Amino acid sequence: MHGPDIQWYMILSAILFTTGALGVMLRRNPLIILLSVEIMLNSANLLLIAFSRLHGREDGQVFAISVMAVAASEVVVGLGLIVAMGRRNVELDVDKLRTLRG
Amino acid sequence: MSAAAWICLLLPLASAVAITLAGTAISRRVAGYVSTLTTMGAFVAAVVAFADMWSKAPVERTATTTSWTWLAAGQYHFGLSLLADPLSLVMMLIVSGVGSLIVAYSVGYMDGEDEERRFFAYMSLFVFSMLLLVEGGNLLLLLAGWGMVGLSSYLLIGYYQERASAIAAAKKAFVMNAFGDATMALALFLLIQHTGALDYLDVFRNAPHHGTVANLIALGLLGGAVAKSAQIPLHTWLPDAMEGPTPVSALIHAATMVTAGVYLIARCHPLFENAWAIQDLAAGLGAATLVMAGLIALVQTDIKRVIAYSTMSQIGYMFVGVGIGAYPNAMFHLMTHAFFKALLFLAAGIAIHALTGEQDIRKLAGVGKLMPFTKIVFLIGSLALVGIFPFAGFFSKDSIIAACLAHGTYGAILWVACIVGAFLTGVYAFRLYFIVFTGEPTPFAREHFHKHHGKEGPVSMLWTVGTLGALSVIGGWLQFSPLWHPFTTWLDPVAAPFTVPSNGQEWLSSAFAIVLGLAGIGVAYLLYSARTVPVPKPVTLLEKKFYWDELYDLLWYRTGDAVARGLYSIVELPLIGGAITAVTGLTGASSRELSIAQNGLVRTYALALAGGVAVLALVFLAAR
Numbered sequence: 001m002h003g004p005d006i007q008w009y010m011i012l013s014a015i016l017f018t019t020g021a022l023g024v025m026l027r028r029n030p031l032i033i034l035l036s037v038e039i040m041l042n043s044a045n046l047l048l049i050a051f052s053r054l055h056g057r058e059d060g061q062v063f064a065i066s067v068m069a070v071a072a073s074e075v076v077v078g079l080g081l082i083v084a085m086g087r088r089n090v091e092l093d094v095d096k097l098r099t100l101r102g
Numbered sequence: 103m104s105a106a107a108w109i110c111l112l113l114p115l116a117s118a119v120a121i122t123l124a125g126t127a128i129s130r131r132v133a134g135y136v137s138t139l140t141t142m143g144a145f146v147a148a149v150v151a152f153a154d155m156w157s158k159a160p161v162e163r164t165a166t167t168t169s170w171t172w173l174a175a176g177q178y179h180f181g182l183s184l185l186a187d188p189l190s191l192v193m194m195l196i197v198s199g200v201g202s203l204i205v206a207y208s209v210g211y212m213d214g215e216d217e218e219r220r221f222f223a224y225m226s227l228f229v230f231s232m233l234l235l236v237e238g239g240n241l242l243l244l245l246a247g248w249g250m251v252g253l254s255s256y257l258l259i260g261y262y263q264e265r266a267s268a269i270a271a272a273k274k275a276f277v278m279n280a281f282g283d284a285t286m287a288l289a290l291f292l293l294i295q296h297t298g299a300l301d302y303l304d305v306f307r308n309a310p311h312h313g314t315v316a317n318l319i320a321l322g323l324l325g326g327a328v329a330k331s332a333q334i335p336l337h338t339w340l341p342d343a344m345e346g347p348t349p350v351s352a353l354i355h356a357a358t359m360v361t362a363g364v365y366l367i368a369r370c371h372p373l374f375e376n377a378w379a380i381q382d383l384a385a386g387l388g389a390a391t392l393v394m395a396g397l398i399a400l401v402q403t404d405i406k407r408v409i410a411y412s413t414m415s416q417i418g419y420m421f422v423g424v425g426i427g428a429y430p431n432a433m434f435h436l437m438t439h440a441f442f443k444a445l446l447f448l449a450a451g452i453a454i455h456a457l458t459g460e461q462d463i464r465k466l467a468g469v470g471k472l473m474p475f476t477k478i479v480f481l482i483g484s485l486a487l488v489g490i491f492p493f494a495g496f497f498s499k500d501s502i503i504a505a506c507l508a509h510g511t512y513g514a515i516l517w518v519a520c521i522v523g524a525f526l527t528g529v530y531a532f533r534l535y536f537i538v539f540t541g542e543p544t545p546f547a548r549e550h551f552h553k554h555h556g557k558e559g560p561v562s563m564l565w566t567v568g569t570l571g572a573l574s575v576i577g578g579w580l581q582f583s584p585l586w587h588p589f590t591t592w593l594d595p596v597a598a599p600f601t602v603p604s605n606g607q608e609w610l611s612s613a614f615a616i617v618l619g620l621a622g623i624g625v626a627y628l629l630y631s632a633r634t635v636p637v638p639k640p641v642t643l644l645e646k647k648f649y650w651d652e653l654y655d656l657l658w659y660r661t662g663d664a665v666a667r668g669l670y671s672i673v674e675l676p677l678i679g680g681a682i683t684a685v686t687g688l689t690g691a692s693s694r695e696l697s698i699a700q701n702g703l704v705r706t707y708a709l710a711l712a713g714g715v716a717v718l719a720l721v722f723l724a725a726r
Binding site: 025 | 701702703708
């Protein structure tokens with residue numbers, strides 16, 4: 001098997017996931033939060049493909065493709081919402097969008 | 103004979119079912135005719151059975167037929183069996199005979215009511231239930247009939263269902279009768295426990311002959327009899343039951359159902375003879391009732407209520423009769439009473455019918471001048487009620503009074519009560535007669551009186567009343583104890599008396615009863631017809647009917663109400679209510695605290711998610 005060992009993929013995936021999680025938790029702009037979520041999803045994809053290659057089976061790749069499909073749909077909805085908010089001149093700050101608070 | 107007994111029983115049931123199922127397919131009048139004809143058919147069947155029984159020797163006159171085992175529970179079997187013996191046949195003849203006259207009368211009386219079909223279906227149901235009661239071959243069937251007559255009575259008292267007072271009266275009658283049914287059921291349980299059967303002969307043979315159990319059995323049966331026959335202390339439902347239509351009052355609350363208690367004691371007399379104290383109690387209650395009801399009847403102003411109190415009083419005589427062991431005398435009075443009391447009710451019904459339903463004697467006053475026929479039959483009924491020779495009451499009532507004299511010291515006390523009752527009967531019966539049927543008609547009576555095609559009432563009402571009038575005159579001649587007594591002989595195989603008055607006692611009692619009855623009539627004449635003596639102011643005690651209703655109100659309603667209120671404030675509010683308040687308060691407070699976490703910040707939620715996943719991951723790792 002060529003290329004780096006599985007550990008490196010895992011470390012990279014962990015770094016990407018942490019970055020994404022921190023982005024979701026720390027940033028206020030919904031656009032950035034959406035980006036961070038995508039980063040988290042892709043870190044998971046990376047790991048799936050890495051293990052798929054390690055075991056020589058294609059299940060993980062299939063999963064990665066479905067995750068991409070889900071991510072794409074999610075982005076469509078999320079971006080649509082954000083664009084709609086922008087058109088209505090709503091301030092793009094998640095801390096201000098608290099009307100659904102219990 | 104048994105076939106005739108079955109036909110007699112089932113014809114009225116068929117009529118009730120047919121009228122119910124036919125619904126509006128038949129006209130109201132046809133429903134009345136169906137009911138009348140089937141009841142008459144039952145009477146014919148009873149006559150056939152009677153003729154058949156007459157031809158047999160006295161000892162062979164008891165016939166039981168069992169069609170199938172109705173109820174089997176373990177070792178106990180209760181057949182659906184009919185008993186035809188001299189006693190039940192007398193009752194069958196009275197119920198179906200007087201019943202068919204009254205149902206025929208109803209065709210005219212109820213004409214034009216909205217729900218005549220329902221009325222006639224109920225009437226047929228009642229006749230069936232009453233026949234089941236008297237024909238049932240074991241005590242369980244008797245109890246079934248007992249409950250069903252209570253039900254039909256309830257339905258018919260509440261027939262005018264849009265009238266709140268009628269519904270209240272129906273409920274009152276039902277509840278008080280249910281009390282009697284319950285004590286009777288308890289007595290039957292004791293009988294099953296101690297004899298293992300409910301067939302009359304087995305029960306009478308094997309029942310305990312003395313001791314507490316025998317007393318309890320008799321007491322339970324007496325409770326049922328007292329409730330059904332409206333004797334002290336379960337009598338207050340009967341006057342209220344006059345809310346029903348007048349034919350119902352005549353059939354159920356005068357002629358048949360209320361006398362079922364007398365039949366029960368006569369039928370089960372071996373059980374009562376095992377418990378002499380309870381039998382004496384029955385006589386005592388009867389004596390107390392007959393005097394009390396006579397006193398209350400003196401001041402009532404509703405024509406039907408006066409007659410209802412007189413019914414209570416007359417059944418009191420019958421209770422005295424069966425209580426002292428003079429069963430044939432009581433049964434004979436039951437029969438003549440059915441004639442003249444039905445006559446009084448139906449005659450009153452003609453007056454009520456002609457005066458647009460008015461029942462207040464002060465408004466009805468003087469109506470006799472407009473209705474000569476009704477006046478005459480009412481006079482016949484009143485004379486028979488007071489027991490004036492040669493009308494029916496004379497023969498039957500006086501023989502009960504005479505039997506008291508043959509019953510020792512206790513009998514002497516009862517005798518005095520009966521004689522006082524005879525005087526009171528004369529006063530209240532003729533107070534009613536003189537007020538309503540003599541003198542000048544009131545403006546109300548003149549204004550509202552309307553003739554029915556030139557007659558006092560529909561033909562069906564007149565001929566039935568006429569027949570009952572004739573029976574009230576000649577019915578008593580069936581038996582004149584000192585000289586001839588076929589009725590007693592007839593009943594001898596099943597209800598042999600243990601108290602038989604001597605001829606001297608008969609003559610003495612008759613003399614006293616007639617003189618005092620005439621004295622009562624004289625008093626009523628002076629007070630209400632000649633009016634030479636001013637009418638004394640009514641005593642409040644009598645107007646309030648000896649405060650029985652108030653007593654029961656205090657005893658049951660107010661006590662129950664107080665207990666309920668007490669439980670509400672002591673148990674419900676602090677315990678149940680407190681527990682519920684605590685649960686809701688706790689839930690509310692905790693959810694208020696938890697809702698603080700829901701601050702609407704997305705990153706808080708995300709952090710919670712991430713933290714949760716982290717904790718889960720640690721747990722799984724640690725658990726490996």
